[in-house]
Amino acid sequence: MSAISDIAAELADDARTAAMAPVESVKDARYTLEGIREGRVSPATVLKTAGITLGAAVVVALLLFPLYWVAVGAFSGTGASLYSSSGIRLWPADPTIEPFLWVIGDLIVPSYRISLGLGGYEVFLQTPELTFLDVSQYGVTETSEFKRFFANSLTVAIPTVILAMCLIVPSAYALSRRQFIGRSKVLYGYVLFTQIGGGLGVALLIALYALFVQFGFNDSKLALSAYYAATAVPFNTWLLKTYMDGIPVSYEEAAMMDGAPSWKIVTEIILPLSKAGLATVFIFTFLTGWTEFVVAQTLLSTDNYTLPVGLYSLVGRYSIPWARFSAFALTFAAPIMLIYLFAQRYIEGGLSFGGMEG
């Protein structure tokens, strides 16, 4: 699994850079101080720099304040009033993880009784009950439906990924490496759809709903997966195609000289070399199904709600305190955010994100 070790190496690299940042800035500061003492740098310049940097930091903090507010809300049992009669509080008065316990609920694998008939005898095997987390011990009696939504989301997202990968990978290879009739038309259509087609989903919803009902597909998670896979095709095909364009053709030529058949060139050269691109496409198609709201809400019934629809169903239910809502929202969004930020580096080459470096 060299892909995983590559990723681990990059993460370690990131961690090292982050850990070294304070050391570097202390070095910087010491150098500046020396400069002031020796009269090379004027104190006014240093003050100006410090002031402007502080201003920029305040801007960044203000922008991210809503996220901080949600986090504080989730950890305070009452629901995050930063402002109270006693003044402004930027930290929950008595932090608690109760809201998160409400979200996750019990993690208990019930015991199963497995029986085997062996020549007239019956043998019972009783598996022990595995208790990872029993929230009633912490005074949380009722819990959210997070686990059911989570299971529904998984049953939508996994077929989405499988189907989408089957459609995207061959297309991307053909578009990147072969010439054929209509190639540029397909590419042009995909790019155009990627850039302007985002909102088309809602506009088409009426027709989509009517068709799904008539075919008897409404409330079918598998049909929803197929729809998600279809919407994921243009962007991800383009992305993977761009990634494959970066693999030097000379590798293939060398393999061809050695007499490798073209399927072998694909499995031995193209696919292994585009694993980062494949990982990105994998993540994106997974997130398509995992985060989509409008279509899922229209097509699915209450029993089949996925996580985004479940989150929305909590909005405006006054019986649910804000703290619990925040905890639910964070449990849903935090892992996605981490995955997305990690995937970000891989798409830099394909899209115009390159400017963020340096």
Next chain:
Amino acid sequence: MSVVDSAVERVADSPVVSKDDLPLLLVLPGLFVFLAFMLFPVLYLVYLSFTNAEPATLFQGKEQWVGLANYATVLSDGQFWNSMGVTWLFVATSVALKVLVGLGIGLVVTGNRVRGKRFMRALIIIPLGLPGIFTITIWRGIFSSAEFGLANQFLRMAGLDSIAWLSERWMAFLAYNVTEAWLAYPFMVIITVSALQDVSEELHEAAMIDGAGFFARFLHVTLPSIKRPVLFASILTAAASFQQFLIPYVFNQGGPSRTNELLIVYGYREAFRFQKYGEGAAIMLVAVAVIGVFMMLNVKKGQLAEGVDDA
């Protein structure tokens, strides 16, 4: 030579599809599924817009052809023109806000005197990775009238009265704008920052030697050099604003009393809340046509699909 063989040979010899086009087979499944879920519903939507389809009739197959009646009803409906007006107003105000915010933040995180720029930029684009429904439900909480509502907490801190954000028309509209700006700022910042980094240092230095101050340099050096990419980002983000659905839907269903229904919300509610599939379809198609014309004009002018030809 049998008939089949000769047919195969003729296909192989035909100028339209040749043996070299076999890779087309790799692309077709994806294209087929995509079109089945995109193009087919579009055609069906067009059909629906010419019928009096309602759930009661449609699912029995009893919908009737009514010609252009739906379009006539919609285009003579005051509610539609209100939606159209609010939508374009929203496009104008939110794009202006997004460009200003993006430019402002972009300037801050590329400033010469700012230390730790890369770190700040990494932090600032975090919201890009958040699912839309998460961000929007959170912002609904911010503008909530309940005790925890953050916007009202700030007002109280400043010694002002609370505002019922989501039940007053223009306050709700303002809330949409702020949320839209927050949703879109990472994208705007990314584009602006990469444009700002391409601004020529020499021009700046030359202007400085000529005695130009910060604002003069911004106006005459920076702005002209970043105009194109920022314009490009504005066009894309204008399309996103025009198609905005989730913010009004989650905040107050386009309320209060249907005053803030952006076009897509209006069509959605006509269809699913008031059961008029035919009219809803007509509204959606008008919306798609408007955005289509708008984008076509911009593609012609701004070359949005650049890079396909040299790919």
